[in-house]
Amino acid sequence: MSVAASPADDAAAAAPIENPAARALMRRHRVHGWEALPWLAGIAFYFAFPDYLSFGCDLLVTILFALSLDLALGYAGIITLGHAAFFGAGAYAVGMLATYNIWTEPITGLLLAALVAGVIGFLSGMVLLRTRGLTLLMLTLCTMALLEQAANMAAAYTGGFDGLPSLPIGPVFGVFAFNPLYADTQYLFALSVLFVCFVFMRTLVYSAFGQSLTGIRENILRMHAIGSPVRRRVLICYTISAAMAGVAGGLWAQTNAYVNLSALGLDRAATVLIVLILGGYGRLYGAFIGAVVYLALEHFLAQIYPTAWQLGLGILLVFIALFARGGILGLAEALWRRYSGKLSRRLRAERAAP
Amino acid sequence: MTEVRLQTQALSRRFGALVAVRNIDFKLAAGARHALIGPNGAGKTTFINLLTGVLPPTRGRVLLGDRDITGLAQAERVKLGIARTFQINRLFRGLSVLENVCIAIAERVGAARSMFYPAGKRTDIIDEAMQLLQTLALADAARLRVSELPYGRQRLVELAIAIALRPTVLLLDEPAAGVPSAESHIILDAVERLPEDIAVLIIEHDMDVVFRFARRVTVMVGGALFAEGTPREIESNPQVREVYLGQAPYRAAHV
Amino acid sequence: MNAVAEIAGIVLGGLAAGTVLFIVSVGLSVTMGLMGFVNLAHGAFAMFGGYIIVLTMNRAQYGFPAALALGFFGTAALSVVLERFLYRRLYRAGELDQVLFTIGLIFIFIAGTTIVVGSEAQSLQLPPSLSGQLNLGIVHYRTYSIFLIVIGFLIALGIWLTFERTRIGGQIRATVDNRRMAESLGINVDRLFTITFAFGSGMAAIGGGLGAEFLGLDPQYPLAYLVYFLIAVSVGGLGSVIGVYYAALILGVLNFVLTLYMPKGGTIFIYALTILILLARPRGLSGGKEQ
Ligand SMILES: Nc1ncnc2c1ncn2[C@@H]1O[C@H](COP(=O)(O)OP(=O)(O)OP(=O)(O)O)[C@@H](O)[C@H]1O
Ligand SMILES: [Mg+2]
Numbered sequence: 033m034s035v036a037a038s039p040a041d042d043a044a045a046a047a048p049i050e051n052p053a054a055r056a057l058m059r060r061h062r063v064h065g066w067e068a069l070p071w072l073a074g075i076a077f078y079f080a081f082p083d084y085l086s087f088g089c090d091l092l093v094t095i096l097f098a099l100s101l102d103l104a105l106g107y108a109g110i111i112t113l114g115h116a117a118f119f120g121a122g123a124y125a126v127g128m129l130a131t132y133n134i135w136t137e138p139i140t141g142l143l144l145a146a147l148v149a150g151v152i153g154f155l156s157g158m159v160l161l162r163t164r165g166l167t168l169l170m171l172t173l174c175t176m177a178l179l180e181q182a183a184n185m186a187a188a189y190t191g192g193f194d195g196l197p198s199l200p201i202g203p204v205f206g207v208f209a210f211n212p213l214y215a216d217t218q219y220l221f222a223l224s225v226l227f228v229c230f231v232f233m234r235t236l237v238y239s240a241f242g243q244s245l246t247g248i249r250e251n252i253l254r255m256h257a258i259g260s261p262v263r264r265r266v267l268i269c270y271t272i273s274a275a276m277a278g279v280a281g282g283l284w285a286q287t288n289a290y291v292n293l294s295a296l297g298l299d300r301a302a303t304v305l306i307v308l309i310l311g312g313y314g315r316l317y318g319a320f321i322g323a324v325v326y327l328a329l330e331h332f333l334a335q336i337y338p339t340a341w342q343l344g345l346g347i348l349l350v351f352i353a354l355f356a357r358g359g360i361l362g363l364a365e366a367l368w369r370r371y372s373g374k375l376s377r378r379l380r381a382e383r384a385a386p
Numbered sequence: 387m388t389e390v391r392l393q394t395q396a397l398s399r400r401f402g403a404l405v406a407v408r409n410i411d412f413k414l415a416a417g418a419r420h421a422l423i424g425p426n427g428a429g430k431t432t433f434i435n436l437l438t439g440v441l442p443p444t445r446g447r448v449l450l451g452d453r454d455i456t457g458l459a460q461a462e463r464v465k466l467g468i469a470r471t472f473q474i475n476r477l478f479r480g481l482s483v484l485e486n487v488c489i490a491i492a493e494r495v496g497a498a499r500s501m502f503y504p505a506g507k508r509t510d511i512i513d514e515a516m517q518l519l520q521t522l523a524l525a526d527a528a529r530l531r532v533s534e535l536p537y538g539r540q541r542l543v544e545l546a547i548a549i550a551l552r553p554t555v556l557l558l559d560e561p562a563a564g565v566p567s568a569e570s571h572i573i574l575d576a577v578e579r580l581p582e583d584i585a586v587l588i589i590e591h592d593m594d595v596v597f598r599f600a601r602r603v604t605v606m607v608g609g610a611l612f613a614e615g616t617p618r619e620i621e622s623n624p625q626v627r628e629v630y631l632g633q634a635p636y637r638a639a640h641v
Numbered sequence: 642m643n644a645v646a647e648i649a650g651i652v653l654g655g656l657a658a659g660t661v662l663f664i665v666s667v668g669l670s671v672t673m674g675l676m677g678f679v680n681l682a683h684g685a686f687a688m689f690g691g692y693i694i695v696l697t698m699n700r701a702q703y704g705f706p707a708a709l710a711l712g713f714f715g716t717a718a719l720s721v722v723l724e725r726f727l728y729r730r731l732y733r734a735g736e737l738d739q740v741l742f743t744i745g746l747i748f749i750f751i752a753g754t755t756i757v758v759g760s761e762a763q764s765l766q767l768p769p770s771l772s773g774q775l776n777l778g779i780v781h782y783r784t785y786s787i788f789l790i791v792i793g794f795l796i797a798l799g800i801w802l803t804f805e806r807t808r809i810g811g812q813i814r815a816t817v818d819n820r821r822m823a824e825s826l827g828i829n830v831d832r833l834f835t836i837t838f839a840f841g842s843g844m845a846a847i848g849g850g851l852g853a854e855f856l857g858l859d860p861q862y863p864l865a866y867l868v869y870f871l872i873a874v875s876v877g878g879l880g881s882v883i884g885v886y887y888a889a890l891i892l893g894v895l896n897f898v899l900t901l902y903m904p905k906g907g908t909i910f911i912y913a914l915t916i917l918i919l920l921a922r923p924r925g926l927s928g929g930k931e932q
Binding site: 051052053054056057058059060061062235236238239240241242243244246247250251253254255256257258259260261262265 | 438440459460461462463464465469470472476477478479480481482483484485488489490492493494497498499500501502503504505506507508509511512513515516525528529547551
């Protein structure tokens with residue numbers, strides 16, 4: 033641009049990259065020290081709560097599933113009610129391969145789960161993602177219901193309503209066997225899988241591709257107008273998200289050693305949506321916070337006071353929708369901003385005072 | 387006559403019974419400073435939507451240079467050098483001003499395809515975005531979210547995104563509409579300082595601006611071309627006066 | 642003769658179920674068409690009204706018509722309160738917030754009903770005049786089903802005439818068609834929405850009560866039939882009374898046939914059909930508005 037710099041901003045004009053906004057953008061992808069916390073907590077959990085490891089597995093699977101939804105919904109803004117379709121596809125892929133002793137190795141099993149779910153995501157996405165709003169909600173919902181009924185009908189292969197129990201899952205690396213009675217290996221395996229998937233997703237969302245996904249979420253019409261191949265981007269994102277949900281489903285099947293129709297239903301799709309939004313979508317760590325809070329509350333409240341749990345959950349959802357759109361993390365961020373804003377104002381005032 | 391960058395041939399668009407754009411033959415020269423004026427509902431925005439591929443025409447063709455681009459999608463036309471601003475802001479409201487511009491640049495240079503390289507390491511993109519923001523006096527707002535800016539500065543971001551695409555044809559749909567006059571001059575200054583070789587078509591209601599900026603003026607009424615000429619010619623055209631006097635008294639003083 | 646009777650029985654049973662689906666869904670269709678609000682909690686109003694109707698009949702010995710009227714007005718009143726204080730805040734919000742909010746409402750209704758009334762299913766005691774069999778010439782069929790089909794037809798006709806012939810109907814059609822244009826013509830869209838929202842919720846209540854006899858009525862009702870309401874509305878087309886009427890009747894008959902002959906997973910065809918229809922016509926059978 034051969035345009036004279038405006039006099040308005042001399043300091044920044046000297047070296048544009050020194051601008052705080054530019055610096056923030058350049059640093060955003062860097063790993064912060066606190067990001068080790070969830071993983072340390074995950075390992076600490078293993079030692080601190082040996083009796084709760086199967087609960088821990090469910091927690092890790094839910095985080096992974098919510099992360100996959102976050103990619104589609106939180107980043108690309110694809111509003112879907114049918115994400116459990118991919119979770120279920122992954123779960124049944126692992127379950128059926130194991131039941132019929134075709135494939136029991138867990139790591140490659142998860143890759144196959146990702147492949148199956150990803151292919152379903154790609155094919156359905158190709159036709160569904162042209163639509164928006166209620167139509168898209170309905171199409172995703174119906175696709176999931178379709179898969180659910182298909183699994184129900186093909187009872188000879190899927191076990192129908194009862195599902196496939198006692199899956200034989202091979203040992204990890206041929207060494208670490210899954211103990212059906214005690215979920216220690218399962219827990220560590222799930223934690224590792226979650227870690228790998230998280231690193232993948234974190235890289236993705238901080239790439240320029242990820243940035244363009246947020247652009248699509250924020251204003252899809254503008255993305256078209258800056259020359260972005262929006263449809264292709266959305267389809268790629270949806271496929272990756274589906275594959276990741278498939279891994280979550282496969283992991284669920286492996287750690288529980290069973291599959292049933294609950295993998296595919298509206299219940300699961302709605303729950304993961306709630307988990308994600310409760311934690312805060314479009315934020316990477318929202319899935320973690322949401323899953324921990326939701327599952328902990330559910331685990332301790334739902335069994336004892338099921339109705340009160342439901343009532344409380346309902347009120348919470350209404351509250352979030354009306355007043356706290358960013359979920360728990362969004363609230364925390366707003367509080368932090370207010371606090372740090374006040375702090376920096378005070379610092380500036382103090383500096384200006386003498 | 388200089389080289390023609392963009393032209394239309396018998397371009398028409400209907401909405402049901404309404405013919406919003408009627409049989410328009412129009413030429414935009416390279417390096418043009420061209421104003422498109424006309425009363426509300428004349429079809430100006432629809433015309434730009436046809437040029438950029440937001441809407442398909444019912445009939446007619448759009449040519450960029452000698453290439454027929456009528457069938458091309460919006461994004462493909464952008465790649466060929468056509469950029470625009472919208473009459474109503476279309477911005478990434480939840481993202482920072484800097485990110486708004488970076489997304490556009492990343493798309494232009496093809497970086498947005500890369501899935502595993504951190505966007506923050508593309509300092510070339512961030513650098514270019516910051517420089518552009520400086521020329522538009524937006525550098526101090528770079529880290530604010532667009533939704534936190536006053537409307538006038540949001541309009542400026544709208545312009546920044548279009549410029550960031552380095553277009554050869556730039557279509558501006560009322561860039562300063564709704565902006566208090568104290569701020570609108572920043573926008574119009576920026577428009578005046580655009581590189582000479584870009585062909586600019588601007589829709590503008592303020593006749594002072596049109597006279598200051600445009601070397602050619604096209605008047606559209608009821609979806610059809612009504613008159614075209616230099617600002618002087620248009621000013622002294624009695625029929626144009628009549629159209630404006632009849633339809634929009636607030637502009638009469640300028641015509 | 643037997644085959645004819647069987648087919649007639651299936652069709653009539655399906656039409657009766659479809660009619661209930663229509664009565665519940667029609668309000669949802671119109672309010673979604675007007676405001677674009679994704680209201681998943683519509684079925685909760687049907688349940689709320691259904692409970693009023695069934696409980697006033699079973700416990701307070703109200704007559705059927707009086708109970709229906711009470712259900713209609715009670716639910717409409719509740720919906721106006723919710724609309725004024727809660728829904729209204731989310732008109733300009735994204736679909737996601739609307740989805741979340743209405744799922745939350747569903748949970749509140751489910752829990753509230755369980756706490757106040759209990760989790761057991763309620764059954765509707767039909768008045769004797771409706772509980773017998775009716776001789777239709779070729780077949781005998783349940784009087785109540787025939788009654789439902791006729792009532793549903795009259796309701797559809799009534800709403801359709803209101804849309805076509807009255808001022809408020811014209812305003813609704815104009816607004817569904819192009820909200821901005823309608824506003825610029827001086828139509829008070831907010832008021833229009835409140836009125837249709839109240840009326841639609843009242844209709845849902847009546848549907849909940851009329852259908853209690855064979856759809857059942859328990860606290861899970863709003864979730865159990867959610868997908869069916871949504872299919873009827875999206876396939877029928879937002880804001881289209883006739884579209885929703887046809888969609889609901891087809892859905893009713895199809896569901897009846899499939900659950901009878903393919904109890905295991907037969908509904909797969911309903912979902913497949915819905916997907917195909919929505920892919921071919923994203924705005925539903927009636928075409929509806931360009932957005
Ligand atoms: N998507 C659409 N569907 C139906 N009618 C439309 C659509 N877009 C524009 N119109 C109509 O086409 C006509 C021309 O509209 P357009 O927005 O192009 O006018 P304009 O010259 O840009 O007016 P303004 O000065 O108000 O911006 C108007 O009557 C408008 O109502
Ligand atoms: Mg316009």
